Amino acid sequence: MITAIALAAGTVLAVSALLALVRVVRGPTIINRIVALDVMVSILISALGVEAAYNRHTTTVPIIVALALVGFVGSVSVARFVARDEDGTGDEAGAPTTLGVDT
């Protein structure tokens, strides 16, 4: 019973990782890709958690903590990069765009 539920959870996580990977490949912009990669990080946390709970060991719990702490750095930095890039290429020549005033 326990094994069956763990197998079901693992299968569900694998399928959702695959779907998120499809969005990473297809996503038209870098923002789409970074959102999908954020989901991939939480799927990874869930997969490590399912494995740790099934085998009753705590080896991977520090990895879970580290991923939960660091997982957002990538998306925040990419978001800053995208906003900064758009600021640099303002579409109205010379005019300070209202988008970039109060960063």
Added chain:
Amino acid sequence: MDLLAMVLLLVGSLFSLTAAIGLLRFPDVLSRLHAATKPQVLGVLLVVVGIGLRVGPSLDLGLLVLAGVFQLLTLPVAAHMVSRAVYRSDQVAHEHLAIDDLSAGAQD
């Protein structure tokens, strides 16, 4: 207790699946972000509670609480920054918005 823990893990995994399906099916970035972030928080919290129930007192529970707190603290920040970048780089699908509270005309 073990069964409850495994059911919590399964439900958390199903939350990840809903996030992935929403990521694939929704039309624009903001709705994809909406689908992606909330299951991330709730699903990971369920998984963390499941680990705590299954492994029991042999585990340092502070680490698990720390993982949940970090997830709760960091994910809203990341989602906020990403949606801000989306709005500022004008990748919003305006035809999907009922009202745009950030546009200049909406302030009167």
